[in-house]
Amino acid sequence: MVENLYRDTRGRAGDPVPFTQAVVDGLAAGGGLYVPEHIPHFTLDEIVDLASVPYAQRAARVYKAFGVDLPDETVDTLMAAAYGSNFDTEDICPITSLDDKTHVLELWHGPTSAFKDMALQCLPLFFSASAEKLRAQGAIDHTFLILVATSGDTGKAALEGFADKPGVQIGVLYPEGGVSDIQHKQMATQTGDNVMVWAVRGNFDDCQTGVKRTFSDKQFAEELQKVHHVALSSANSINWGRLLPQVVYYVSSYAVLVAQGKVAAGDPIDVCVPTGNFGNILAAWYAKQMGTPIERLLCASNENRVLADFINTGTYDIRDRPFVLTPSPSMDILVSSNLERQLFELTGRDPQAIASWMDDLARERAFRVDPDTFAKLRADFASDSVSSEDCLKTIKDVYDEHSYLLDPHTAVAFEVAQRLRSDNPVLIASTAHWAKFGPNVYRGLHGIAPGEDLPAEVASLTGCQLNRLIVKETDLPFIPAGLASLDEAPLRFTETIDAGEASIEDATRAFLSRNQ
Ligand SMILES: *Cc1c(COP(=O)(O)O)cnc(C)c1O
Secondary structure, three states: OOOOOEEEOOOOOOOOEOHHHHHHHOOOOOOOOEEEOOOOOOOHHHHHHHHHOOHHHHHHHHHHHHOOOOOHHHHHHHHHHHOOOOOOOOOOOOEEEEEOOEEEEEOOOOOOOEOHHHHHOOHHHHHHHHHHHHHHOOOOOOEEEEEEEOOOHHHHHHHHHHOOOOOEEEEEEEEOOOOOHHHHHHHHOOOOOOEEEEEEEOOHHHHHHHHHHHHOOHHHHHHHHHHHOEEEEOOOOOOHHHHHHHHHHHHHHHHHHHHOOOOOOOOOEEEEEEOOOOHHHHHHHHHHHOOOOEEEEEEEEOOOOHHHHHHHHOEEEOOOOOOOOOOOHHHOOOOOOOHHHHHHHHOOOOHHHHHHHHHHHHHHOEEEOOHHHHHHHHHHEEEEEOOHHHHHHHHHHHHHHHOOOOOHHHHHHHHHHHHHOOOOOEEEEEOEOHHHHHHHHHHHHHOOOOOOOOOHHHHOOOHHHHHHHHHHHHOOOOOOHHHHOOOOOOOOOOOEEEOOHHHHHHHHHHHHHHOO
16 A cells, blocks of 8 residues: 655645545645646556546556555455446546547446546545544544435436445535426436435525535534534545546556557647636546646636636736626536635645645735746646537537537537647546536537527427437437436426525525434
């Protein structure tokens, strides 16, 4: 077992902790994020050899190299469960090549058809195993309740991942009327004895604020401990246990491209990622640090272009920035939380610099990095943003040229890859199956402007019916099983609550009492 510990980016959490503690904590004390003390290195041979074993074993190799304080056999067993028949292909995340140098990494073959499955089929298993280890050590004597505020994709992926896992329950809150028909049905039909879903009166921000306030209510935490022997935890993308599974597919994909004869071993590739919270692209950066021949990381933004501006200027500024609703809602962000880890690494791990920038961001809603850090950022990253109009146009162009349908998030990345690519082959991270975003895919294919109403006979269709119409019109063969029959599945969860923490806390108490 390789030893490794995790320290926090702001230097406020005290002594570094092992993997299991970092996973159960999520956020470090003092507000920082956990990062590994050592980044392991794979030789080119070790990377290329990954293609000779199943995906689950590739993941196990990467985990063991990073130093996970669980027995090797446990890691093997959990990975076999995380990446098995729950995905619709043995390749787990296959690569579709549109031409010699344009490769699409399909990260949506998991149960909820979004790339969040790549992490959330894995994290819950390691979360349960970590909690089990801490209980056996006598470090804790409680179980966990994961609370998630979601704008759509994360909630379903977390529900699916945590359903029926031992020692943990999960409650998901989404804005009522603020998610698509498909996303609503995906969540409201979730099975499992340890799951709960609430619609919240308000928008996503109200949801998130309510959940954050619930997390910081110390009295409520004490009550949950005393009455229910439960501690609250989160499963959002700042958890290291969600980031590490994402490193795996970048290392693995390079090996696959070499095995398929599409890239000569050792030749560089560029990677282009549709970015929101900066988790996915940060994972590609860690893969590069591990030795994967990735030259440049192309960060794709939609009209919420705070990251593109930051990467091009060195100033992160949300002072006068409107929050724009786009066809790629999972990239609609202002504060990109995993950027903190990236900056920590680029400063040569300077917690004072990070703490002061994050304080600037909280107080002045802006910060500027020093010239040295900016130069390092520019050496690894390039970035651009894509208008909603160009995003929908890209869906149509790529379909016309390649008979391949992109979801709006992947379309943003595809367009940025065209603008910024070098002579290197480019690997484009495809983060959702198109059928999760049928209405905007339909707009793209029919040249209807973003935000414009669909024709009445289309607008009246359910999400599933609309997807079937798109399949009929395009002759594309497949809608993922998890999305195809949502209209027939019984709605289990229909409760609506207020967004205030009092209402969330009452709902939580009721759920825990019912489920005791
Ligand atoms: C979450 C998500 C993203 C953004 O990923 P980050 O890791 O937050 O940058 C992009 N596309 C889809 C479909 C997503 O669900």
